Amino acid sequence: MNNNYKIALLIDCDNVSHQSAEGVLQELAKYGAVNVRHAHGNWNGPQLSGWIEKLHSNAIRPVQQFAYTTGKNATDASMIIDAMDIQRQLSWPVQRQLGWPVDGEPRLSAS
Numbered sequence: 001m002n003n004n005y006k007i008a009l010l011i012d013c014d015n016v017s018h019q020s021a022e023g024v025l026q027e028l029a030k031y032g033a034v035n036v037r038h039a040h041g042n043w044n045g046p047q048l049s050g051w052i053e054k055l056h057s058n059a060i061r062p063v064q065q066f067a068y069t070t071g072k073n074a075t076d077a078s079m080i081i082d083a084m085d086i087q088r089q090l091s092w093p094v095q096r097q098l099g100w101p102v103d104g105e106p107r108l109s110a111s
Contacts, residue, residue, distance in 0.1 A: 005032030008086045010079045011060070013041035018050035021058055036086055040075045042067050 007028050011021075028034050037060040041048050044066070055062055065078040086092070 003030060003032055006090075006092050007032050007034045008036035008083070008090075008092070009034050009038070009060075010082055011037075011039045012075055012079060013039050013048050013051050014075050018048075018054045021051075021054040021060070025058060036090075037061060038063050038079075038082055040065050040079050040082070042075075 025034060039051060039055055039060045040063045043062055043064050065075045068074055
C-alpha cells in the first residue's frame, strides 16, 4: 500500500459525529500525511459543540457555513468549492479519492 499520499480531509460536521475524528485520522495516516484538515458546518448553533475540542486537539480548521435555508445542502456546496480551491492552490494531483460513508468502511478509488 502506498503511504506517501498528500491528503486533504474535508469533514461535513453537519452529518458526521465528532466521535469519529480520531479514527478517521488514524485510518488516513495509513495512506499518507493529512496536510489539510477542514471541518465544514454551521458553528453558531449548539449541534456542533462536540466538535470544538476535536478541532483543537487535531489541528482541524473550522469552516463556517450558514444555513441560509432549511433542507438545502449549503455545507455540501461549500465542501466542493473548498476541494477545488485546495487542488488549485496547492497544485496537488488527484491520484485517489477516499470516500467514507457514515455507516460503512472507507472506499479508495482511482480517479
